[in-house]
Every structure is written in structure tokens, then in C-alpha cells.
Amino acid sequence: MSGADVLLADGTTVHLRQITPQDADAVVAMHSRFSERTRYLRYFSPYPRIPARDLHRFVNVDHLDREAFVVAAGDRLVAVGRYERLGALSHEAEVAFVVEDAYQGRGVGSVLLEHLAAAAAEAGVTRFVAEVLPENGAMLRVFTDAGYEVTRRYADGVVTLTFPVAPTERSRAVQADREQRTEARSVARLLRPSAVAVYGASASGHGVGAAVLAHLRASGFTGPIHHVHPDGPLRSLADLAPSVTAAPADGGDGATAAAGPARPWVPGSGLAHRGEEEAGPAIDLAVVATPPGALPDVLADATAAGVHGLLVLTELDPAQRRELVRAARVAGMRVIGPGSLGIADHSVRLNATLVPRLPGPGRVSLFCHSGTLGLLLLAEAERRGLGMSGFVSAGRRADVSGNDLLQFWAEDPQTDVVAMYLESFGNPRKFARIARTAGRHKPIVMLAGHTGHGGSALDDAAMQALRAHSGVIEVGTVGELFDVTTLLAAQPLPTGDRIGVVSNAFALSALAAAEIRAAGLRVGRSGAVGPAAGPDEFAAAVHAALHSDDTDAVVVVVAPPLPTGPLAADQSAETALLAPYADALAKAVHEADKPVLASFLAGRGPAEVPSYRSIEEAVRALAQVTRRAAWLREPPGTLPPPPPGADPLAPTVDTLLHAYGVTVVPSTRAAGGDEVAAATAAYAAPVALKVADRPNRIDLGAVRLNLGGPEEARRAYADLEGLFGAGVEVLVQPMVSPGVACVIEIFDDPAFGPVVGFGLAGPVPELVGDRAWRAAPLTDTDAAALVRAPKAAPLLAAADASALAQLLVDLGRLAADTARLRHLVLNPVLVHAAGVSVLHARGELTEATPRPDTGPRQLR
Numbered sequence: 001m002s003g004a005d006v007l008l009a010d011g012t013t014v015h016l017r018q019i020t021p022q023d024a025d026a027v028v029a030m031h032s033r034f035s036e037r038t039r040y041l042r043y044f045s046p047y048p049r050i051p052a053r054d055l056h057r058f059v060n061v062d063h064l065d066r067e068a069f070v071v072a073a074g075d076r077l078v079a080v081g082r083y084e085r086l087g088a089l090s091h092e093a094e095v096a097f098v099v100e101d102a103y104q105g106r107g108v109g110s111v112l113l114e115h116l117a118a119a120a121a122e123a124g125v126t127r128f129v130a131e132v133l134p135e136n137g138a139m140l141r142v143f144t145d146a147g148y149e150v151t152r153r154y155a156d157g158v159v160t161l162t163f164p165v166a167p168t169e170r171s172r173a174v175q176a177d178r179e180q181r182t183e184a185r186s187v188a189r190l191l192r193p194s195a196v197a198v199y200g201a202s203a204s205g206h207g208v209g210a211a212v213l214a215h216l217r218a219s220g221f222t223g224p225i226h227h228v229h230p231d232g233p234l235r236s237l238a239d240l241a242p243s244v245t246a247a248p249a250d251g252g253d254g255a256t257a258a259a260g261p262a263r264p265w266v267p268g269s270g271l272a273h274r275g276e277e278e279a280g281p282a283i284d285l286a287v288v289a290t291p292p293g294a295l296p297d298v299l300a301d302a303t304a305a306g307v308h309g310l311l312v313l314t315e316l317d318p319a320q321r322r323e324l325v326r327a328a329r330v331a332g333m334r335v336i337g338p339g340s341l342g343i344a345d346h347s348v349r350l351n352a353t354l355v356p357r358l359p360g361p362g363r364v365s366l367f368c369h370s371g372t373l374g375l376l377l378l379a380e381a382e383r384r385g386l387g388m389s390g391f392v393s394a395g396r397r398a399d400v401s402g403n404d405l406l407q408f409w410a411e412d413p414q415t416d417v418v419a420m421y422l423e424s425f426g427n428p429r430k431f432a433r434i435a436r437t438a439g440r441h442k443p444i445v446m447l448a449g450h451t452g453h454g455g456s457a458l459d460d461a462a463m464q465a466l467r468a469h470s471g472v473i474e475v476g477t478v479g480e481l482f483d484v485t486t487l488l489a490a491q492p493l494p495t496g497d498r499i500g501v502v503s504n505a506f507a508l509s510a511l512a513a514a515e516i517r518a519a520g521l522r523v524g525r526s527g528a529v530g531p532a533a534g535p536d537e538f539a540a541a542v543h544a545a546l547h548s549d550d551t552d553a554v555v556v557v558v559a560p561p562l563p564t565g566p567l568a569a570d571q572s573a574e575t576a577l578l579a580p581y582a583d584a585l586a587k588a589v590h591e592a593d594k595p596v597l598a599s600f601l602a603g604r605g606p607a608e609v610p611s612y613r614s615i616e617e618a619v620r621a622l623a624q625v626t627r628r629a630a631w632l633r634e635p636p637g638t639l640p641p642p643p644p645g646a647d648p649l650a651p652t653v654d655t656l657l658h659a660y661g662v663t664v665v666p667s668t669r670a671a672g673g674d675e676v677a678a679a680t681a682a683y684a685a686p687v688a689l690k691v692a693d694r695p696n697r698i699d700l701g702a703v704r705l706n707l708g709g710p711e712e713a714r715r716a717y718a719d720l721e722g723l724f725g726a727g728v729e730v731l732v733q734p735m736v737s738p739g740v741a742c743v744i745e746i747f748d749d750p751a752f753g754p755v756v757g758f759g760l761a762g763p764v765p766e767l768v769g770d771r772a773w774r775a776a777p778l779t780d781t782d783a784a785a786l787v788r789a790p791k792a793a794p795l796l797a798a799a800d801a802s803a804l805a806q807l808l809v810d811l812g813r814l815a816a817d818t819a820r821l822r823h824l825v826l827n828p829v830l831v832h833a834a835g836v837s838v839l840h841a842r843g844e845l846t847e848a849t850p851r852p853d854t855g856p857r858q859l860r
Contacts, residue, residue, distance in 0.1 A: 004115070004858035005329045006071075009107035009178075011186030012308070012332040013859065016115060019068040019080065021059045026077045027070075028055065035101050041136045042098040044158075058082075064123050069115055071099075071108055074303075074330055078103045081112035083120050083128065093120055095128040107182065109142040114175060114856035117165040130161045147171030169639070176437075179857050180407050186334050187400065187408040190309045191345045191390055193284030196352065197226040197271055197307065199298050200290035200314075208313050209289030211354055212342060216287075219344075219351035219358075224280050226271055228301070271305035284308040287342075287352050292316055295324060303331035311352055312337035312395070321398040328399065329859070339395035341371035346389055347414050353378075353391070362387015363416035364489050365409045367402050369394050369423045369449075376478060377421060385607065386486055389414045399859075401426040403434055410438035417442060419485045421478070423449035427860050428456075428751040430853040432470055432775060439471010440636070443488050443628060446472050447481045456751035462773050465789075466752055468631065469774055469782075473624050483621035486610045491595035493629040498524035499622065500551035502541045504533050504581070508557045508601075512615050516555070519623035524551035531561055539584035546592050553626070555618055556585060556598040556609070582606045597622060637781025640809055648817040653824065653843040660814040662807065662826075664838045667733035676717040677710035679732035685709050689716050692729040695840050696741075696827055699763060706735060733839065739832030740799050744808065746776070746815045746824040746843075753851065754815035756808060760792045761828045778812030780805065799831040807836050819854070820845045 003017035019027075031039075031050050039047045050058070061068050061082070068082035081097030095116055099108045120128065132139050140159065144150050147170035148163040167175075196216060201209035216225050271283060286307045288298055292314055302310065310328060316338040328335045336343060342353030346361040354371070359381040366381065366388060368374045374393040381388055389412070392405055402420055409415045418438075425431055435444055446467070456463055464474045475481050499516045501523065503509040509528035516523050525548040527541035538558075545554045558581050578600055586606035589596045598605040599618045605611035612618035643661040650656040657664060668679040669692060680687050691702035701723055704716040713732065721728055741761035749755045752775050759771035772789030774782050783805040787793065796804070807829070815821060824843035829836055853860070 004856070006111050006858050007179075007182040007186055008103075008111075009105075009182055009185070011182060011184075011189055011334075012073075012106075013186075013329045013334065014078065014108070014332065015072045015330065016069055016111065016858075017072070018063060019059055019061060019070050019082075023070060023077065024055055024059050027058060027080065030077045030080070030100055033100055033102075034098070038098065038101055038104075041133055041139065042096070044133065063119075067116065067119050067123070069112060069119075071103075071112065072330075073103070073332060079108045079112060081109075081116050083116050083125065085123075085125060086129065091124065091126040092129055093125045093127075095120075095130050104138065107178065109139065110146060110178060111857060113142060113146055117167075118856050120165050125165060127162060127164050132159045132161065133157070134159055145174065147174035175857060176433075180410070180434075180437075182857075183404050183407040184411055186309070187404050189284040190311070190334060190336060190400070191343060191350070191392070191408065192348045193223060193308075193350070194281035195223045195226065195283045195285075196221065196350070197228060197283050197286040197302070197305075199228050199286060199288045199302075200294070201227055207289070208354065209287070211356075212287055212289060212313065212352055215351045215353060215356055218356070220349045221351070222348045226283065228271060271301055271307070282306060282308070285352070286310050288312045288314060288337075290314060292320055295320070296327070299324075299327050299331065302333070307333060309334040309336070309400075311340060311343055312398075313340055313342065313354070315339045316396070316398075321396055325398045334404075335399035336392065337395040338398060339371070341368075341374035341393035341395070342391075343393070344388070344391040353393070357382070358391070359386060359388040362389060362489065363414070364388055364419055364485055365390040365392075365405075365412070365415040365417070366419050367392050367394070367405050368421040369397060371395070373421050373423070377419075380478065380482055384482055384486055386482065386489065389416075397424075397426055403427055403430050406431070406434050406438055406444070410434070410441060415442065417445065417485055417488045419445045419481055421447045421449070421481065425751070427853055429753045429851075430860070432467075432752045433853060435467070435472045436470045436775070440632070444472045445475060445481055445485050445488070447475050447478060456749050457747070458749060458751075458755075458773065459769065461769070462757075462771070463751070466755065466773050466775060468627065469785075470752075471631075473628055475624070479617070480620065480624075483612060483617050484624045487595065487597060487621045487625050490608075490610050491597065491625075492593060493632070494552040494595050494622075494626050495629070496552035497521045497626050497630070498550055498552045499619075499626075500524040500545035500548060500554040501526040501528075501557070502538070502545050502554060503528050503557040503559070504531055504538055504561070505557070505559045506530065508559055508615065512555050512557050512619065515615055515619040519619050521619075521623055521626060524548065531559070535580040535584035538581055539588040542585060542588040542596075546589065546594055546596065551594065553595040553597075553622060555615070555622065556596060556605075557601075557615055558582075558585075558598065558605070559601045578603045585609060595622070595625070634785065635781055637779030637784075639777055639779050640813075642813050642817065643810060646813065646817065648814075648819070649848075653841060653845060656814065656818065656821070656843075656845070657838075657841060660810050662810055662814070662838060662841075664826075664841050665733055665736055667731040667840075669729060670732050671727050671729045673714045673717055676730060676732060677714045680707065680710045680713040683732070683734040686735045687713060688733050688735055689713060689720065690731045690733065691720060691724055692731050694724075695731055696761065731840075736830060736837040736839070737832045737834060739830035739837070740796055741828035742796075742804070742831055743771075743825065743827040744811060744829055745771070745826075746811060746821065748815075748822055748851070753853070754812075754821070756786070756812050756815060758786050758808060759790045760795060765790070765792055774812070776812040776815035778809050780809060783808040783812065796831060798833060800833060800835050801831075803835040804829075804831050807838075818845075819851050820848045822846055 005013050006016050065085040070077050071079040079099040083093040083095040086092045097112050143161050150161050150163040153160045198213045201213040286302045344351050344353050344358050366377050409418045467474045499521050501509050501512045506528045513523045525545050529537050529541045545551055582605050586608050597610045597618050599612045599615050647659040650659045670676045670679045685708050686706045689704040694702040707713045743761040745757040754776040755773050756776050757771045757773045759765050770790045774786050787801050787805050822844045826838050826841045829838050
């Protein structure tokens, strides 16, 4: 293990790695900082100092029978955890750890336990034993709250805990919950800081740093702003009093100059040199707009000042980015950027961006990478009047990514909708996993860039379907991103797919109905009132559609009334003509409990109703939201326990399938008439003959069915030799009940992890791509929906759908459990009235390697 950066419960970073003999002095120093109580609880005695013999044993381990991890905060060790095997070849090991007093209660123990359990499992240890004093409640909770199946025994004044180290469903859930909370807290302190520092705002008031400082002040940020810049000697904050101010509510003038000649940063002479009277709240965020060469000194000063994280606006090359993140994490800090446009959050009136004016407050949080796209998103949000809760431009995404922000916004009470433009995924599998949970609570609208699919082997349609069933609404353009987001932010979700239409033009009403049907929705009650209808009649039609039992949502299309004289000379005149209709619509939808959206062909609708430039845009957005509402109405289902005997370490594909309760109809390979006859005689007639490398190609003549005995099989084999060559190898297999031929495929997708695909077998479904996909594992609801998903699914009407769904559940469990499984195809699977028969299975197993985004928590 090379080491891992991990987050503690308060969102700070520390480094976890294997112990080395060179750690001896650091271990002694850490031990000297322990309180008497900590020493007693760990060693069951005062143990005031570590004897040389014990120290040598502590820091020299073989990383197999004895393992030890240390946790480093900066240049000092703050915790150590270890396990020791209980005898040669034993599958049990004693586990123990100790945490420096200042770091207790911050989640160090739980992270150590996760990493020790993973290392022990790799070494063949299956069970941990821990001895804890009864009064050590914190340590008892570390073990019992981790989700393992713990057995407790009390004897001789000591509590002995025993538990298997293999992950359980509960331990995985506990780990995911802790990951979410720690990542959310680390980001929360960046987005909603108590105090902000700005490095690099020039005295002239020009440049990136000065612009951000001016925007921070003008936004009325609720905490103090500390200004440190290189245009003068870096002095204590007391000396920089004019530059260190709480942001005035009425704005500021940019940057304040400091007198004196310019000189390089001197570590410790800036923020870190504050006197107690200037200390104030902890500085959660430091905005960095300095040249790259100044970053080491900025990092040193921010570290000494206890800054939690950096927002780096400066652009850096790849080597500089790696060094920035390494140094920041050593100091316990997170990093947004480099190359960021900035961040904003309305709840603390924070505008740490290069944009002087932000969209108004609202319930939508926006995420993007590049500054250019960030400018576009903010401008479009303001143009549409879309209120914003928060905004983050991750820039080059050296550390904090969209995944971190999603962890925060998923539980953020200020955010109702998350809109993301992802140019690339840092960890696409983690995004998919997080979205499956977060998407149940609030909508995630995503526009993926050219590498947005994370290297997936699936086509765009399959990826979009997978994301939709993971809680993500995927869109194709920036316009659609805002079309959908605006509707989600402003209107309730529809309770069905019946869409009413109200228009003052018959042709537009018909066009809207056609678009609704094309989007896969149903047309509900419609009301075309005609071009002569006035605002009151129009409002009555909207009211009637909203209160009809035949509508779940209403699309309103308004055209300018036909003029009695020459056409209006400019659009403003048409807009004025439509203003009474907008007012009437606002009154009609007041307190409506169904979504209403409008397309005004001139001007804009009322603020209460999302308005679209075209009918097509309105219906497309409504279709996306309707599909999400339907997905939410489906219960998530339950994940059945693994079948008895499930063993992901089974050595072959056949034994692996058998271990998960999947039976493949037996077959015998044969070549030559005599072997075919003998193999046929071993089965009760009838049998099938299939060319071994084309067992499913009945269309090529590679399959012979219902052969009554050895001689008939011999003659059929001779026919196959005539088509495929002398001595062709075949499979002899007993016939099963006829049914609908299906195919099930599993592979480890780089973007989603293990996925399960299902469709009907044969060249035509393959040609048209009629296969549906879900991420593994599958709940019972997932499996039932997967059976219904292909377009050809109605052909299964007379088949045993429940047996097929159970097979998919078992295979989903197998896929999720077996990291060695790269690919598996079951083809064909015959589904008949009495169950299913798997005729052939082929797959690929590799060496067991940890999957990305699995294993103990760490920053990736």
C-alpha cells in the first residue's frame, strides 16, 4: 500500500500509510502527547514510555502476519492501528489502535478499521478479535457501529469483540454514509465559509485577484475578508488593517494598496502572523490569484494560519497541479481548481467569482469545469430569471470534483435541483453510485461533454437509460439543461403522463398534441379557444384543464391575436398584445398543484410559469420531468440476500454460476460421428446438435434440434460437416421446453461498474440494439423493470416473467460481488411457461483486483 489521503469527520484531510522503521521517533513523540487516560485505555496500564524492545516491534512489521498503519497530519503522526495474526496460518488476528487526544472523536478510528480490515482480508485473515476496557466507550462504538456482525463477550474486566472482516451490506452502507458526510463537510466549509482570505489582489485594483476581492466585498459576504497581496511587505494583519475588513453590505472598491516595495512571500508573515485581536473566525477559504511561483509561500502561510481549503484561480501545468494537491492535503486542506472561475453561495452572500453580478437567489445549484462554460451558465441563468443557491467552477479539478459537490448538495436544505455540466468524469463509477442515492432525494440534471461517458463501452442510448434509472436526467444541450432545470425548480412533479393543451390557435394546439405523442406522452384534456378569445375566456380554459381528471400537466401555447390592420411593426407591440394573456395565465395557475408550462410566441409568460421559446422545447422538458416522476413512483425494491453458498472466489465461470444458483443445461463437446453418437446416447432423447463456436446461429444452419437418438444425431452431424467442414466440433445437449430465446450480458463498465443487460436473442434485436441495462446489483423491482424494458418484451407475455426476474437478481448479485468477472454472456436463455433454461454461458475471469471506487474510504 503506497498510502491514501482520507477525510476525517470534520472534513479535514490526513494521510494514512503503512508504518516503517523510520517512524520510530515520530511514534515516540506521538506517545508523549497521549494523556494518561489514553495510554491506560490502549495498553491497560500507565505505560508512560515505550521500551526500546517494544518500539522495535511496533515499527517493524512483515505486512502479512503483522500489519500497522499510521495516520499523519502534516509532519507528525496522530494515530496508529495494527493487527497481529493469532498464530501461524491462523485466520484470526487481534486488532487495536490508538489515536492522539486532539484527534479523538474525528473519525480516525473508523477509517483505520476499514483499511486494516481490507489489508487483513488480502492476507487471508477472516476474523478480527479486539480487547477493550468497558469504560472505553468510544472504542467500543468504533467496532460496533462499523456495520460488522460483532459478537461481544465480557470476562476478567475486559470486553472481547469478535467479527468477520468481510464487508456486509450494513458495513458498506455505513461506509457510504460516512463518506457522504465527510465529503459534504469538507465542501461545506469551502462553499459557506466563516471567513475568507484573498491572496494576490494587486494594489492597482486591476487583475484577477482584485476583481474577486471587489466582488466579495460588493456581494455583502457575511464574514470577515482578509486581504494579503504581494505589492508590499507582508506584515501582520494588524498592519494590514485597512485591507482586513468585514465585507460592507453596500459593496467595496476592490483592493486596498499596501505601502512599501514589493518582495516575495515570506512563509508565516501573512495570515499566520495575525495577533489574537485580529484572529476572528477560522479562515475556511483562501482565494489564490497569485503567479504559480508564489504558490509554495502561499501554501506555507495558509497552512500556518489553519486555512481549511483553497480556491485557486491561477492556471497551473499538470506537475504543478499534482504538487499543489499533495502539499494541500499534507496540510489538511481541500482544493478547488486550479483554473477556476470561482464559487458562489447565496446563503452567506458569497461571490468569490470573476463575475460581478450573479443570478438572484433560488433553489438551484450549478456546477461546471471551465470558466468559459461557467460564464455561459451564469449568463443563461440570469437571462431566464432562474434563481441560484450555489455555483462552483472546478477548473482543472485537481482535487474537489463534481462528486464532492454532489455529496454536499444532495443533503443541502438550500438546494432543490442540481444542474451539472461535466466535461469529463474524475471518477465516473463513483458518480453513478452517488447518483443512485442522491437522485432519489432531488433531481440531478447533467450535460456531459465529449468525454462525459467516462470511457463506457455502452452506446449513448444505453448510457442515458442507465443514468435515468440512477436518478440522473441527461440532456444534450445547454438550452435543454436550463429548460429542464427551470421546470423542476418552479413546478411540482406530474402524477402521470396525461398532458393537457390550451392554446388560442387551433393549429398550435394540434402541433403541441403531436409533439406530446412523439415524446411518448398521452394527450389529456385540451382546449383551443381560438384566436378571437379574450384573456378571460383563455384563463377559463386553463382553469378547466388544470382541474380536469384527465390531465396531469398542462402545456399552454399563446400566439399574438391576429391583427385587423397591418402586421405589428415590431415585437414589442406583439408583446404588449400578449400581456393580458400572461396576466390571465398567472391568475389561472395560482395555487395549482399540477405543473404548467407555456410557450409564448412573442414576449414572455408570467414569472410564475416556466416559458419556452418553442413548443418543442417545452414538451421535451416536460417529457424528461415526467419520466423522472414515473421513476420516483416506482418503489426502489429490496435487494435479496445472496443465495446460500454464494462464492465470488469460485475458480471457473461454471462453478461461479452454480455458486449463485444459476444452472446451465449440461452439454458435451464432440467431434466425429462416433463421439456424437456416444454423447447422444448418454442423454435421454431428444437432443440438439450445435456447432461449438456458433451455438446460437440457427439462422446459419449451425443448429439441429429434436434429434431422436444416436443414429439420427450421426446423420445430423454429417450435414453439419458438409456445411462447416470435416471434424467440426459440436455441442450435444438435451432438449428443453420450447420458449422465447433471450440473452443476458454482464460486464464491468468503466463508467458504471458492473452492469446487467437483457434483451431478446437473435440477429434482429442485436441489429437494432434492443437491449436494456441496469447497474448491478439489482433489486426485485429493478429486475422486473428490466424484463419489461426491451421493445420486444411483449413477446414474453406467456412466459414465466417472475422466474426470469429472479435469474436477473441472482446474476446482478453475482456481478456486484465478483470483482474478477470482466464479461459474462448467457445466450440463449429460454423463457417458457414453467421457468427458464440457460443453454449456454461464456465469460472471462481475471486476477482479483480491487475495483475503482470500492474498498476503504480514501480521496481518489
